[in-house]
Amino acid sequence: MKFVLNKLSIGVVFLSALTVVSGVQASDTTGLTDTTIKVGVMGPFTGNASSYSKTQIGLMAYFKHINDQGGIHGRKFEIFPEDTACAPAKGIAAAKKLVHQDKVFYLHGNSCSAVAMAVKPTVSPTGIPWIIAHAVNPKISMPVNEKKSIYHGVPAGPAYGSTMGEFVMSKPGTKRIAMITHTNDWAKAYCSPAIEVIKAKGGQIIEEQTLERGQTDATAQVLKLKQAKPDFILGCLYEAETVIFLRDAKKYGLKSPVMGTAGTDLENTLERLGDKDAVKDYYVLHAFVDKVNGPKMKKWNDIILKYNPKETITGFSAVSMASGVAAVKALKAAGRNLTRSKFIAELDKIRGLKTGILACDITWTASDRHGCKKSAVAGFVDGNPTVLSAWGKAW
Amino acid sequence: MGGGRKVVCQAFTTGYIMEIFLQLTLSGLSQGAIFALIALSLTVVYRATTIVNFGHGDFVMAGAFFVYVLVIYAGLPYLLSSVLAILIMFVMGLGVSRGFIDPIKSGPHIGFAMMSISLGYVLRGGARFLWGREVFPMPRIFDMEPIFIGELVITGDVFFVSLIVAILLSVFFFIFYRTKIGIVIQAVYQSERGATLIGVNVRAFHQSMWGVGLAMGAMAGILIAPISLLHPDLGATFLIRGFAAMTLGGFGSLSGAVVGGLLLGFAEQIFGFYISSTLQDITAYLIILAVLIIRPAGLFGRTITVRV
Numbered sequence: 237m238k239f240v241l242n243k244l245s246i247g248v249v250f251l252s253a254l255t256v257v258s259g260v261q262a263s264d265t266t267g268l269t270d271t272t273i274k275v276g277v278m279g280p281f282t283g284n285a286s287s288y289s290k291t292q293i294g295l296m297a298y299f300k301h302i303n304d305q306g307g308i309h310g311r312k313f314e315i316f317p318e319d320t321a322c323a324p325a326k327g328i329a330a331a332k333k334l335v336h337q338d339k340v341f342y343l344h345g346n347s348c349s350a351v352a353m354a355v356k357p358t359v360s361p362t363g364i365p366w367i368i369a370h371a372v373n374p375k376i377s378m379p380v381n382e383k384k385s386i387y388h389g390v391p392a393g394p395a396y397g398s399t400m401g402e403f404v405m406s407k408p409g410t411k412r413i414a415m416i417t418h419t420n421d422w423a424k425a426y427c428s429p430a431i432e433v434i435k436a437k438g439g440q441i442i443e444e445q446t447l448e449r450g451q452t453d454a455t456a457q458v459l460k461l462k463q464a465k466p467d468f469i470l471g472c473l474y475e476a477e478t479v480i481f482l483r484d485a486k487k488y489g490l491k492s493p494v495m496g497t498a499g500t501d502l503e504n505t506l507e508r509l510g511d512k513d514a515v516k517d518y519y520v521l522h523a524f525v526d527k528v529n530g531p532k533m534k535k536w537n538d539i540i541l542k543y544n545p546k547e548t549i550t551g552f553s554a555v556s557m558a559s560g561v562a563a564v565k566a567l568k569a570a571g572r573n574l575t576r577s578k579f580i581a582e583l584d585k586i587r588g589l590k591t592g593i594l595a596c597d598i599t600w601t602a603s604d605r606h607g608c609k610k611s612a613v614a615g616f617v618d619g620n621p622t623v624l625s626a627w628g629k630a631w
Numbered sequence: 632m633g634g635g636r637k638v639v640c641q642a643f644t645t646g647y648i649m650e651i652f653l654q655l656t657l658s659g660l661s662q663g664a665i666f667a668l669i670a671l672s673l674t675v676v677y678r679a680t681t682i683v684n685f686g687h688g689d690f691v692m693a694g695a696f697f698v699y700v701l702v703i704y705a706g707l708p709y710l711l712s713s714v715l716a717i718l719i720m721f722v723m724g725l726g727v728s729r730g731f732i733d734p735i736k737s738g739p740h741i742g743f744a745m746m747s748i749s750l751g752y753v754l755r756g757g758a759r760f761l762w763g764r765e766v767f768p769m770p771r772i773f774d775m776e777p778i779f780i781g782e783l784v785i786t787g788d789v790f791f792v793s794l795i796v797a798i799l800l801s802v803f804f805f806i807f808y809r810t811k812i813g814i815v816i817q818a819v820y821q822s823e824r825g826a827t828l829i830g831v832n833v834r835a836f837h838q839s840m841w842g843v844g845l846a847m848g849a850m851a852g853i854l855i856a857p858i859s860l861l862h863p864d865l866g867a868t869f870l871i872r873g874f875a876a877m878t879l880g881g882f883g884s885l886s887g888a889v890v891g892g893l894l895l896g897f898a899e900q901i902f903g904f905y906i907s908s909t910l911q912d913i914t915a916y917l918i919i920l921a922v923l924i925i926r927p928a929g930l931f932g933r934t935i936t937v938r939v
Contacts, residue, residue, distance in 0.1 A: 282759055282760070283759065286759075287766060419909065445908045446907070446908040446909040446911070446912075447908065448911070448912040450864070450867065450868035450912075451868070451911065451912060452855060452858065452859040452868065453658060453662050453899075455654065455658035455659075455900055455903075455904075456655060456899075456900050456902075456903030456904035456908060456911060457903065457908050459651055459654060459655065459904060460904060463651075475766055475860075476766050476859065476860045476862065479768075479860060480859060480860075487777070487784060487786050487788075488654070488784055489784070507768060508766070508768040508860055509768075510768060510771050511771075
């Protein structure tokens with residue numbers, strides 16, 4: 237009897253071990269078939285932040301382009317788009333569906349930092365590779381998660397914020413900085429690192445004003461800022477409020493230059509204001525190597541338009557394609573016998589990747605997942621949109 | 632240092648302080664004029680039917696979107712588009728009353744609130760479905776060279792919005808107090824039973840007031856959209872301001888709604904400049920709290936005493 241029990245125990249242990257091993261192997265290749273790589277693309281396809289979903293539209297167009305080129309080692313991308321509506325609860329539901337129901341190989345995308353942070357506890361423990369292609373909160377990818385599976389493929393808040401600070405302080409004689417911001421984490425992710433850089437370079441914050449989302453008038457804020465006479469203004473505002481602020485700034489004769497975030501872009505701000513004079517002193521973070529419709533961006537814009545002929549190209553459209561280029565490079569390097577572990581290993585080997593899209597090179601290591609460390613700035617020079625590296629200095 | 636002293640000197644000049652105050656007042660009254668129009672449109676429906684339209688902000692947004700569609704897609708002039716949009720919203724108001732309010736009249740009063748919220752969200756969802764990924768600029772119809780009186784700036788936005796709202800309110804109050812239609816409306820407001828006895832069709836009256844309320848809300852949307860930007864969530868901001876203006880002026884008071892709206896616009900600017908811009912967004916809520924505690928009937932509302 238004892239002999240039988242011992243044999244049974246050994247058998248159970250053996251079977252358990254086999255199950256664990258096969259389970260690990262299965263999860264490492266989940267989302268792969270002989271001909272497809274399943275990729276989950278989460279984004280705010282509806283809701284009041286849905287203009288950001290242009291980044292996911294661009295990313296998916298790039299995947300389709302790769303498919304039309306023959307795919308990667310005989311496999312083509314099978315795309316699973318999921319709407320988060322920029323709402324954390326909906327984002328969590330979308331992530332669970334992609335992970336447990338659609339069983340994707342990896343996740344790529346995500347605008348809206350709040351959604352990505354809410355989704356992280358669901359995705360991180362699974363070890364599914366996850367490339368953040370738009371959201372800016374640095375905590376999404378750093379410190380490196382326990383499964384070492386999350387990557388940032390765009391400049392995170394500190395990179396963007398420090399670029400804002402560097403640009404503001406690069407204007408000769410700049411000392412007195414004023415701010416107008418929303419009070420949410422998104423605005424802090426930009427403004428806090430910018431303030432650190434400004435203070436480190438001898439600047440001082442002389443006035444702080446708040447303009448909340450949905451407000452339609454900025455008279456009080458503009459008059460306060462005008463009274464403070466700043467050398468430069470940091471504007472950590474979303475698109476609609478940026479337009480309202482710039483409109484009122486012109487109206488009341490506030491002439492200080494304004495530095496905006498990557499939440500806006502130059503051409504769209506001009507289009508929405510319909511007044512070139514109101515944006516002539518507006519500078520904005522610009523992720524790309526060229527103007528949105530510049531010659532260096534044509535190749536990428538053409539890919540987007542090939543698969544989405546009615547799409548309007550904006551400053552958001554090509555942002556996520558850069559991390560798409562990095563992902564494809566890693567997938568190619570991982571070879572035909574692809575696994576999630578091999579994919580992660582190859583992502584960690586990417587160094588100084590010039591995507592031809594973003595102004596920054598992408599570098600990922602096992603201990604640093606913030607792939608992009610800088611951004612360009614765009615502003616009107618002699619009436620023309622120009623990509624700048626510092627005040628008065630073209631990129 | 633010299634520059635700093637100059638700033639301080641300028642900041643404390645009486646004339647400069649006065650200019651800032653006047654600028655804030657002008658801007659506040661211009662914004663307040665929009666709030667007044669929204670509060671008045673809410674009050675028109677409330678006085679006639681005792682229903683608070685919690686979806687009103689979205690009807691304001693819908694009016695603006697109708698103009699956008701007519702201008703951009705149909706290529707019609709802005710003024711004609713505005714008139715058509717107002718008519719569409721009037722008809723929509725009749726439809727809302729007939730199709731969604733009348734059938735639940737025998738139910739609990741909370742049903743009206745739920746219905747109006749639901750209608751609002753359906754409109755918002757529809758707009759998001761159709762235009763969700765964009766924030767739209769409306770044609771700039773209030774452009775004119777700013778008028779300078781010293782440092783005081785009067786822009787096209789302030790001038791035209793104030794003027795148009797003043798004309799609309801004058802027409803409204805003229806009709807209400809000086810025409811036969813107005814007398815009928817006042818009669819129904821005072822006693823529905825009495826109005827019925829003298830032959831007024833009260834059901835049709837309720838439907839008309841829904842139409843008028845939505846049409847007036849649309850006017851507010853049409854005026855604000857060219858100044859801000861057009862998007863499906865446009866109305867949410869204005870609904871709470873409409874409620875605050877109603878509360879301040881006194882629930883059910885037509886003139887109170889107008890005065891409440893103007894005071895709210897002014898208060899937002901004063902709070903934002905002299906106290907803190909972080910408080911500007913909650914001014915409406917602070918006013919609701921203060922009025923309900925200090926003077927629940929508002930400035931012009933009647934205190935109803937019930938004898939038991």
